[in-house]
Amino acid sequence: MIWLNSTWALVVKDIRSELRTRYALNALFMFVVTSVATILFALREDELSPEILSGMYWIVIFFSAMSGLSRIFVSEEERGTSLTLQLIATPSMVFVGKLIFNCGLTLLLSSAVTILYMLSFPAFVVKSAILFIVTIFLGSLGFASAATIIAAIIAKARTKGTLYPVLSFPILIPLLMTVMKSTSRSINGDLLSNAFGDFQVLISYILVMTAGSILLFDFVWKD
Amino acid sequence: MYELLNQNQLFIVLTVILTIWFGIIWYLARLEKKIKKLESHIKKVD
Amino acid sequence: MNYVKCFSVFLISVSIITGIAIPMVPQPQGWLEFPIIPGLEDKARNIFFHVPVAWTSVLGFLVALFFGYKYLRTKNLDYDMKSVTSAGLGLMFCILATVTGSIWAKFNWGSFWNWDPRETSIFILLLIYGAYFALRSAIDSDEIRARLSAVYSILAGLTAPFFIFIMPRIVGGLHPGAKGDTAGSTPVAQLHMPTNMRIVFFMSIIGFSLLFVWLFKLRIRAAQLENHLSNKEN
Numbered sequence: 236m237i238w239l240n241s242t243w244a245l246v247v248k249d250i251r252s253e254l255r256t257r258y259a260l261n262a263l264f265m266f267v268v269t270s271v272a273t274i275l276f277a278l279r280e281d282e283l284s285p286e287i288l289s290g291m292y293w294i295v296i297f298f299s300a301m302s303g304l305s306r307i308f309v310s311e312e313e314r315g316t317s318l319t320l321q322l323i324a325t326p327s328m329v330f331v332g333k334l335i336f337n338c339g340l341t342l343l344l345s346s347a348v349t350i351l352y353m354l355s356f357p358a359f360v361v362k363s364a365i366l367f368i369v370t371i372f373l374g375s376l377g378f379a380s381a382a383t384i385i386a387a388i389i390a391k392a393r394t395k396g397t398l399y400p401v402l403s404f405p406i407l408i409p410l411l412m413t414v415m416k417s418t419s420r421s422i423n424g425d426l427l428s429n430a431f432g433d434f435q436v437l438i439s440y441i442l443v444m445t446a447g448s449i450l451l452f453d454f455v456w457k458d
Numbered sequence: 459m460y461e462l463l464n465q466n467q468l469f470i471v472l473t474v475i476l477t478i479w480f481g482i483i484w485y486l487a488r489l490e491k492k493i494k495k496l497e498s499h500i501k502k503v504d
Numbered sequence: 505m506n507y508v509k510c511f512s513v514f515l516i517s518v519s520i521i522t523g524i525a526i527p528m529v530p531q532p533q534g535w536l537e538f539p540i541i542p543g544l545e546d547k548a549r550n551i552f553f554h555v556p557v558a559w560t561s562v563l564g565f566l567v568a569l570f571f572g573y574k575y576l577r578t579k580n581l582d583y584d585m586k587s588v589t590s591a592g593l594g595l596m597f598c599i600l601a602t603v604t605g606s607i608w609a610k611f612n613w614g615s616f617w618n619w620d621p622r623e624t625s626i627f628i629l630l631l632i633y634g635a636y637f638a639l640r641s642a643i644d645s646d647e648i649r650a651r652l653s654a655v656y657s658i659l660a661g662l663t664a665p666f667f668i669f670i671m672p673r674i675v676g677g678l679h680p681g682a683k684g685d686t687a688g689s690t691p692v693a694q695l696h697m698p699t700n701m702r703i704v705f706f707m708s709i710i711g712f713s714l715l716f717v718w719l720f721k722l723r724i725r726a727a728q729l730e731n732h733l734s735n736k737e738n
Contacts, residue, residue, distance in 0.1 A: 385659075388639070388656055393644070394642050401634070402635045402638070406659060406660060443662055444663075447662045451659060475520055476520060486719075496729055
């Protein structure tokens with residue numbers, strides 16, 4: 236019970252401090268808007284195939300996540316509060332709290348990108364909505380689970396900004412490949428039952444990454 | 459001359475590859491000897 | 505240790521000679537003839553070198569992962585050094601595997617790179633090695649560097665099964681054992697090879713693995729000598 240309360244308290248603390256400065260939210264939002272605008276300028280009225288649309292969708296999500304998701308740990312290091320955090324909470328509490336925060340952030344991000352895409356591209360008509368929603372949901376969770384532990388790792392390094400995508404990309408590739416395929420299937424209007432293989436991969440990815448990160452976080456966090 | 463080379467392509471490839479390979483082995487053996495010499499030198503000094 | 509060196513040289517030399525010189529005939533008889541595989545013919549000889557090199561690069565990654573795990577358990581920086589040397593060797597073999605693979609792909613399938621799942625996974629292994637060394641160069645403190653690179657190698661190791669087993673099943677590809685291939689078999693895609701080819705193949709794999717061990721030991725000893733000398737200077 237204490238564990239849940241403390242973890243939730245950490246999440247609330249992160250949300251509060253985020254709302255105070257709005258740094259990560261602004262970064263993500265501006266990134267998303269600029270990338271979608273650039274794509275719009277480049278493509279205008281061209282007919283876009285589902286594969287291209289889903290690829291672009293996840294490219295925008297990937298790079299926005301890379302610019303925004305590392306804030307949770309890097310801000311702790313920058314503000315000097317990581318030592319305090321080490322003292323007042325166990326590593327698992329800290330990690331799960333940050334993970335929940337990141338999950339919320341990625342879900343917010345993917346919803347924003349979806350809305351923007353629907354407004355900007357007339358070709359982005361999703362034929363099987365349920366498939367799309369489930370894919371986006373699982374994909375965002377997978378993103379958050381892998382990105383959080385990598386953020387914890389680079390928080391202690393020097394060149395944080397450039398190192399983050401370099402480290403995350405190989406870890407995220409299985410997720411990206413599966414989710415892009417699943418998204419293009421949903422735009423095409425495929426049946427839900429056909430996508431169960433992809434869902435299995437996504438769910439197992441989320442489980443493996445979360446379990447592995449929780450176990451490994453102890454070694455990253457404690458000095 | 460060219461026909462001779464053309465006919466025995468396989469053996470040309472074999473010779474080139476074997477030369478490269480034995481060159482690598484010779485280099486590794488030389489390294490091995492050097493490291494052994496250094497290690498015994500250090501052991502003597504200690 | 506001498507056995508490792510002699511054996512590796514012997515095995516690889518024999519597999520080079522037999523792999524290249526044994527003729528490929530339509531109806532092989534006896535041990536000194538290989539069958540012709542339709543579509544591959546003479547190019548099949550590459551299998552004796554490309555696959556063992558790729559296997560050795562994976563071996564390098566697994567050894568680096570193992571020593572990273574040992575470091576996390578014991579905090580002994582010796583293990584960290586072993587982890588880096590193994591990763592360095594693994595990177596070298598990975599580059600060799602990618603190059604030999606793409607040259608073979610050019611001759612067999614028409615272009616140097618096709619984003620076939622196996623090609624993608626060797627490319628990802630390359631990326632993982634690159635990320636590993638980038639991470640190491642970005643940290644100054646020895647202990648933190650050892651800790652974080654061990655954690656990253658374990659994390660990357662966790663995603664590896666996704667490539668090896670799942671991707672080739674879902675996304676069809678050019679390599680044997682992918683979805684569209686009716687003749688392929690096990691997950692690690694062994695071609696149906698006749699016995700004499702299989703012997704040469706396994707000799708090559710074992711030879712390259714032993715070569716990896718020899719190179720590994722050499723680099724460890726050289727690094728230990730360097731450490732010793734720099735300690736003496738201080």
